[in-house]
Amino acid sequence: MTERRQHGEAPEAAVRPTEAADASGRTQGEASGAGRTAVGAGRDPLQAEPLGGGWLRVPVPLPYSLRFVNAYLVPEPDGGWTVVDPGLNTEEARTTWRELQQQAGIAPGDIRRVLLTHQHPDHYGLSGWMQQEHGCPVWMTRQAHRYAVRMWGTDSRFPRELEAWFRSHGMPDELLALLGPHLDSFRERVEPQPQPSYLEPGESVQLGGRSWRLIDAPGHAPGAVCLYEPGRRELIAGDQVLARITPNISLLPGDGVDPDPLRSYLASLAELAKLPTERVYPGHRELFADAGKRAREIAEHHARRLEHLLGLLAERGEASAFELCELEFGVHLRRNIHNLRFALSETLAHLAYLERDGRAEARFRADGAIRYRGVARENGIG
Numbered sequence: 001m002t003e004r005r006q007h008g009e010a011p012e013a014a015v016r017p018t019e020a021a022d023a024s025g026r027t028q029g030e031a032s033g034a035g036r037t038a039v040g041a042g043r044d045p046l047q048a049e050p051l052g053g054g055w056l057r058v059p060v061p062l063p064y065s066l067r068f069v070n071a072y073l074v075p076e077p078d079g080g081w082t083v084v085d086p087g088l089n090t091e092e093a094r095t096t097w098r099e100l101q102q103q104a105g106i107a108p109g110d111i112r113r114v115l116l117t118h119q120h121p122d123h124y125g126l127s128g129w130m131q132q133e134h135g136c137p138v139w140m141t142r143q144a145h146r147y148a149v150r151m152w153g154t155d156s157r158f159p160r161e162l163e164a165w166f167r168s169h170g171m172p173d174e175l176l177a178l179l180g181p182h183l184d185s186f187r188e189r190v191e192p193q194p195q196p197s198y199l200e201p202g203e204s205v206q207l208g209g210r211s212w213r214l215i216d217a218p219g220h221a222p223g224a225v226c227l228y229e230p231g232r233r234e235l236i237a238g239d240q241v242l243a244r245i246t247p248n249i250s251l252l253p254g255d256g257v258d259p260d261p262l263r264s265y266l267a268s269l270a271e272l273a274k275l276p277t278e279r280v281y282p283g284h285r286e287l288f289a290d291a292g293k294r295a296r297e298i299a300e301h302h303a304r305r306l307e308h309l310l311g312l313l314a315e316r317g318e319a320s321a322f323e324l325c326e327l328e329f330g331v332h333l334r335r336n337i338h339n340l341r342f343a344l345s346e347t348l349a350h351l352a353y354l355e356r357d358g359r360a361e362a363r364f365r366a367d368g369a370i371r372y373r374g375v376a377r378e379n380g381i382g
Contacts, residue, residue: 048073048100053208056104057287060087060096062122064338066245069122070283072236073100074208080112082207084236085283086126089189093126109134114194115207116140117217117238118224119148121190123283128192138194139205143223145196150254152190158254159183165253166344168370170320178337201225212236215272218258219265220247226272233278235291241272241280243288246298250345251352262353266302269295302350309350313360313374320371321348 049057054075059068072084087093100106111134114127119140127138140148151158159180167176199205201216205227212227217240227236239247249262258264273292280291288294305328312327313319319327325340325347326333333340351372354360363371 051287055208056100057281058087058096058100060126061090061092062088063090064122066284068284070281070285072281073104076112076207077209078112080110081106082113082115083111083130084115084207084281085117085123085238086114086130088122089125089129089191094129097126097130109136111136114138115199115205115227116144117226117236117240117283118221119144119151120221120239121152121186123238124148125190128190128194131194132192137197139199140196141200141223141225142198144221145198145223147222148190148193152187152193161253162341166322166341168368169344169348170322170369170371171344172322175334175337175340179341182337182341199225217268219249219261219268222258228275230276233276234281235272235275235277235279236281237272237283237291239283240268241291241294241298242282243280243285243294245285246301248342248346249302249349250342251348252345260349260352260356262302262349263356266299269299306350306354309347309354310359310374313372318363318371318373320369321351324351324372 047059049059051057051072056073058071058073060071061068069085069087071086074082074084076082086097101110111130113136114130116124116127116138118124124140127140130136131138150156162183163176163179166179167173199214201214203214204211205214206212207227207229210229210231212229215226215228217224217226217238220239224238224240226238226240228234241247249265251257251259251261273295275291277291278289280288280294282288309324309328312324316323316327322344325344328347329343333343351360351362354374355362355372358375360372360374363373365371
């Protein structure tokens with residue numbers, strides 16, 4: 001697979017990686033925190049990476065082909081630490097954190113808080129465990145917490161809602177049967193769930209002795225935020241903008257969800273592109289410098305995807321979202337329900353964008369099936 005996704009490749013879901021390329025990050029400097037243990041010298045890609053100022057990038061293992069999610073361990077002036085996005089709750093991930101804490105001399109209670117950019121399992125999953133281990137608060141937005149409860153709460157109806165949603169969009173029964181067990185498998189990877197405290201976009205938080213502004217980051221995950229520090233032009237991006245892959249943008253069922261997440265995401269990219277940045281801390285892959293340049297590249301990628309989807313509609317005349325998904329990404333995704341559900345959800349997000357623009361329309365059949373067709377204009381489709 002190429003470094004950047006082309007037509008016919010599965011969507012790179014930052015929370016659900018689909019490519020097998022090595023994801024080691026570039027070294028961004030040496031640790032310089034006085035009196036703190038420098039962890040990561042001579043590391044392999046899954047060892048902690050010193051970033052300067054005592055900060056550490058902690059690659060927390062994932063059971064996916066991308067291999068890890070970036071957590072960040074940040075020293076605080078009071079001698080404690082903040083963890084940003086601790087990772088997915090697996091035995092391997094817990095071992096990673098225990099070993100790192102031992103090497104760095106971090107005792108129970110030394111982690112003073114956890115900050116979450118968003119609530120996807122690979123970022124959120126260990127937050128409750130870390131809260132129990134250190135007695136620390138976990139900070140996230142209210143919207144992100146509501147979505148976590150909807151997804152992973154004990155009374156969650158989401159698996160049934162998603163099954164009905166995908167059935168209406170053409171997913172075959174033999175694949176629908178895999179959805180429930182697949183979604184249920186995530187529950188143990190987010191337990192125990194935290195008792196959160198709340199922060200909101202527009203507020204400022206102190207992190208590493210500096211003031212960071214919280215920026216709304218819609219599209220990839222409900223309630224997501226980025227953190228921006230203008231003095232050094234640094235951005236903690238979560239999954240909103242990544243160096244060589246693109247985050248999954250999903251249209252999902254249910255009340256209160258964003259009906260046009262791709263449009264929201266593109267608007268967010270436009271806002272991020274206005275921020276001068278010299279260092280970006282992403283949720284996956286290596287650090288990079290220019291968030292604006294990468295935001296513009298991702299926006300161009302989605303523009304190409306939209307035009308390609310219009311072309312498929314013109315060729316087919318009418319098609320289900322599932323049929324379009326397989327034309328876009330390939331039938332091989334049937335072998336992996338994990339990747340398939342994100343490919344279909346992203347196809348639906350692109351269709352919703354086109355529908356709102358008047359370039360496609362959904363047709364509802366008596367049997368509950370939904371099919372799409374392109375809308376011709378005087379100068380052609382689109």
